[in-house]
Amino acid sequence: MSYRPLCCLPAALMMHRLWVSSSRVKREAKEGDLMVQSNGSSSNHAPIVGDQLGIPSSTMATGGTGHVGNVTYMNSGMLGPTGFMQQNAHPSTSVMMQQQPQNGGVSRSSPTEMPQGMQTMSEDSLEMRDYNSGVHHMHPHQMQMQHHMQPQQQYNMQYHNHQQMQQMQHYHQQQQQYQQQAQHHQMYPPQIQQQPQQQGQMQQPQQSNQQQQSSTTLQHINESSNLSSAGSISDREPEQAGGTPQRPTAPVTTTTTEKKSVRKRRRLGPNDEQATPKQERKITEFMKVGEASGSNVARCLMTEYHQNQGSPKRQPQQNGSNNYEPQQHPQQQHQQQQQQQQQNQMSQHDMHNSCWGMATPSLGVNNRGTPTPTQQQHYSSDSNSNSNQSPPGQGGNRMVRTIDGETQTDSSLSQRVQNNNQSADEIAKRDRIIEDYRRQIDDMNTKQNAERRKYEASKETIKRLLIEKNMIERTALRDKISADSPRIGCFKTTRIGDSFRDQWTDGWGFAEIEKKQEALATEKNDINAAATLLKKRKPAELERKVDRKRPQAVSIQIQNDSNGMQPSTSSNSNGDDAIFRRPEEPKEIPPQEYTELEEIYRLRKEHLRKEETDVLMEKERLDKERSLHMRELKRIANESASQFKEHQLLHKRYLMLNLLGKGGFSEVWKAFDIDENRYVACKIHHVNKDWKEEKKANYVKHAMREKDIHKSLDHCRIVKQYDLLTIDNHSFCTVLEYVPGNDLDFYLKQNKSISEKEARSIIMQVVSALVYLNEKSTPIIHYDLKPANILLESGHTFGAIKITDFGLSKIMEGENDDHDGGIELTSQFAGTYWYLPPETFIVPPPKITCKVDVWSIGVIFYQCIYGKKPFGHDLTQQKILECNTIINAREVIFPNKPQVSSLAQDFIRRCLQYRKEDRADVFELARHDLIRPKLPREAKGSVSGIPRSPSVNREDDNI
Numbered sequence: 001m002s003y004r005p006l007c008c009l010p011a012a013l014m015m016h017r018l019w020v021s022s023s024r025v026k027r028e029a030k031e032g033d034l035m036v037q038s039n040g041s042s043s044n045h046a047p048i049v050g051d052q053l054g055i056p057s058s059t060m061a062t063g064g065t066g067h068v069g070n071v072t073y074m075n076s077g078m079l080g081p082t083g084f085m086q087q088n089a090h091p092s093t094s095v096m097m098q099q100q101p102q103n104g105g106v107s108r109s110s111p112t113e114m115p116q117g118m119q120t121m122s123e124d125s126l127e128m129r130d131y132n133s134g135v136h137h138m139h140p141h142q143m144q145m146q147h148h149m150q151p152q153q154q155y156n157m158q159y160h161n162h163q164q165m166q167q168m169q170h171y172h173q174q175q176q177q178y179q180q181q182a183q184h185h186q187m188y189p190p191q192i193q194q195q196p197q198q199q200g201q202m203q204q205p206q207q208s209n210q211q212q213q214s215s216t217t218l219q220h221i222n223e224s225s226n227l228s229s230a231g232s233i234s235d236r237e238p239e240q241a242g243g244t245p246q247r248p249t250a251p252v253t254t255t256t257t258e259k260k261s262v263r264k265r266r267r268l269g270p271n272d273e274q275a276t277p278k279q280e281r282k283i284t285e286f287m288k289v290g291e292a293s294g295s296n297v298a299r300c301l302m303t304e305y306h307q308n309q310g311s312p313k314r315q316p317q318q319n320g321s322n323n324y325e326p327q328q329h330p331q332q333q334h335q336q337q338q339q340q341q342q343q344n345q346m347s348q349h350d351m352h353n354s355c356w357g358m359a360t361p362s363l364g365v366n367n368r369g370t371p372t373p374t375q376q377q378h379y380s381s382d383s384n385s386n387s388n389q390s391p392p393g394q395g396g397n398r399m400v401r402t403i404d405g406e407t408q409t410d411s412s413l414s415q416r417v418q419n420n421n422q423s424a425d426e427i428a429k430r431d432r433i434i435e436d437y438r439r440q441i442d443d444m445n446t447k448q449n450a451e452r453r454k455y456e457a458s459k460e461t462i463k464r465l466l467i468e469k470n471m472i473e474r475t476a477l478r479d480k481i482s483a484d485s486p487r488i489g490c491f492k493t494t495r496i497g498d499s500f501r502d503q504w505t506d507g508w509g510f511a512e513i514e515k516k517q518e519a520l521a522t523e524k525n526d527i528n529a530a531a532t533l534l535k536k537r538k539p540a541e542l543e544r545k546v547d548r549k550r551p552q553a554v555s556i557q558i559q560n561d562s563n564g565m566q567p568s569t570s571s572n573s574n575g576d577d578a579i580f581r582r583p584e585e586p587k588e589i590p591p592q593e594y595t596e597l598e599e600i601y602r603l604r605k606e607h608l609r610k611e612e613t614d615v616l617m618e619k620e621r622l623d624k625e626r627s628l629h630m631r632e633l634k635r636i637a638n639e640s641a642s643q644f645k646e647h648q649l650l651h652k653r654y655l656m657l658n659l660l661g662k663g664g665f666s667e668v669w670k671a672f673d674i675d676e677n678r679y680v681a682c683k684i685h686h687v688n689k690d691w692k693e694e695k696k697a698n699y700v701k702h703a704m705r706e707k708d709i710h711k712s713l714d715h716c717r718i719v720k721q722y723d724l725l726t727i728d729n730h731s732f733c734t735v736l737e738y739v740p741g742n743d744l745d746f747y748l749k750q751n752k753s754i755s756e757k758e759a760r761s762i763i764m765q766v767v768s769a770l771v772y773l774n775e776k777s778t779p780i781i782h783y784d785l786k787p788a789n790i791l792l793e794s795g796h797t798f799g800a801i802k803i804t805d806f807g808l809s810k811i812m813e814g815e816n817d818d819h820d821g822g823i824e825l826t827s828q829f830a831g832t833y834w835y836l837p838p839e840t841f842i843v844p845p846p847k848i849t850c851k852v853d854v855w856s857i858g859v860i861f862y863q864c865i866y867g868k869k870p871f872g873h874d875l876t877q878q879k880i881l882e883c884n885t886i887i888n889a890r891e892v893i894f895p896n897k898p899q900v901s902s903l904a905q906d907f908i909r910r911c912l913q914y915r916k917e918d919r920a921d922v923f924e925l926a927r928h929d930l931i932r933p934k935l936p937r938e939a940k941g942s943v944s945g946i947p948r949s950p951s952v953n954r955e956d957d958n959i
């Protein structure tokens, strides 16, 4: 950048610089650091000013600050007399006017400063001249600031830069025009003088009342040919030293100020004023000056100056600046403006003086590069508190005091130094706070990492413990199975023809029971025989008493028995006996002995009956054990053969524990979800690699449909589906809610049948789930309802149930599907035939509806109560198909035992109607008296709009 003496600058260029400096002024004013640029740490400002003004830096620097003050005075002197600065611009702006950026006046304050400067200069056209950059050029100092800024601060500044880009572009173009004109004429052409006014009118119409002042100012600028000599600090000095023109307004009462200015110039020496400013100065150097300096006095005065100027744009937020000052409330602004207007005429002169007086320090502030916007904001806050909130009168007094002599200037200098120190303290304090925050963040991160490690460790521990527990359980189970196998039995591989098959062989427990039963039977026979013989030996006296016509053979038999002889077959004797041998007639025994023996035999028979019952119960138990044992043996065999037996962790989440069961194409594993900390059932679907592609596709299609249907269901009587995982190319897994108990099929195998009450409880819950399925916008047919798909939560039949396995489910959707008429049956002969209705066996099948499930409910209810299926109980699936068993199942027949209520029978009958049109639907079942909610007597029959079922008399409801 090049810097030209102010005296050589055209007015337009000076205007531009005024704007540039005004933006500095804003920052100065906010920071209130009049002497910032005097800080030796940033030498780029002071030398520039000194050189430009012909004042050596060394001379200017008074304690590192005085030269700035001088420079500012000089600048003020340059402009002050014109009245321009008095009215419109902060005196410090004159310093900026001396800067001649090489890029054609592109040099400007940072956008973050600019708005404030604009506010300061907004009363005339000056501010517009700085917005003539077609491209945003970051002020070097701003760049430097950004370099030192925190990222967030940089972002803020860049953000504001961006906001002001377009506005700046317009001004920049104008600036270039002015510069070109100024270079041509080297004088102050009239059009340039007028231009700012016009622009001011365009850009700041609210400031039109100050245009006259601007014109005056320009005129004074023209008249100020000896700008370089006007190197005074305040507006008063130029009047003295430079012989500058009079102020058009406020009466000149600047004696004190002028004296001060003169004294200051004298201190600087004559050469200072005459020194030719250097041309080559970097704006960055300028900006660096006074980085750490600040002055509350200047800030205060500056603020008051602006208040007295009545600029409504004083608020930094209005122009998107970097929030150097807190935004003032509009009402507060208005009040201040009113106060300022009232006092304006009275204190205008003083104000102007004070403005010029504060110009010097404000230059320092202007050129002072505060380290961060945050700091600037802080300073501005101070400034605000010192100025904006102070009564104008007080501000005026302060200004007067400030300009009241050199002693006072010295004191203000020391105050500025003090403020600088305070600023440094503030910065240090903020650094400490930032450091504290950093430390806190680091601590939190460390804690978070530790927590994460702990969490991972807990998961690992849970996993390890679960595996350990499972291994123990597995071992215990296998040990038990091994121990039970000899007693209960086991599968033995035997050769049958050419092939080998696993055949079941009962263990010794069954043999023992057989032996017991045989022994009991023998004993029973013996007792019966002895009792018969005893009767034959019954004494005559007793005989006569009882029956005088008693056959003699009986007494003979009793006699033989008492003699230890086997009873003869005399009772069966025929003619042959009489020919070959005639048995001896049993001798009669004494009545006492007969009575005793008779009692003994009777008691022994009773005992035998009890023993027989016990043995039978034992056999039943053993049978149950055997079915459980057989299932466990199969399960263990399947588990051992499974690829998931080694406690795999599916998707880093599901720990496979043990196999629950194996279906046609799937295996269900109990697993533990270590993310959710709950047990789940993982149903793993396998696609056989050897299948044809078509079959594979069909299987996957069904599995996907099951998944899609199941995941949309949310009912307490339906097993929930949590997740779907892909395991490999041939298998995937659906993660289901784990139901700890057995399924109803296993329970019925164990217990044959259950009570009607328990059966009704189960059926009630199943109907509830079916109502849910049928109330959906697209109803769902389960199609595979059977005891194996009803899970008993508690493991017995007097608890909650959940239905599962939607592998064959059908959704009643699509254009061709009529919800009432039904849907096409696409997979005929799939499912379990005992539980499917007749229409599903008809070829071609008619449309099916939810009444398929209703038929299944009837079969399940019947089976639960009677312990057998109503149709084809002893038949295999194949036989049922061959014999058309279900197609011929026109009427259900109820056994006499166990006794079942007519309500239950009616319910079953409504389910097992041959024609689906005659059969009840799910909603009718829900309304059936058997399972509908029991309500108070008066409300019966009219609850929920569901009419009471008329078919059955509730008197029978004695289940």
Ligand SMILES: Nc1ncnc2c1ncn2[C@@H]1O[C@H](COP(=O)(O)OP(=O)(O)OP(=O)(O)O)[C@@H](O)[C@H]1O
Pocket: 660, 661, 662, 663, 664, 665, 666, 667, 668, 681, 719, 736, 737, 738, 739, 740, 742, 743, 788, 789, 791, 804, 805, 807
């Ligand atoms: N969510 C679950 N919670 C607990 N056990 C379950 C769960 N789902 C299924 N099981 C059990 O897993 C075993 C196998 O279930 P699956 O549904 O595969 O059997 P299936 O119905 O006999 O087979 P298929 O699906 O071929 O008809 C059954 O014993 C069943 O009780």
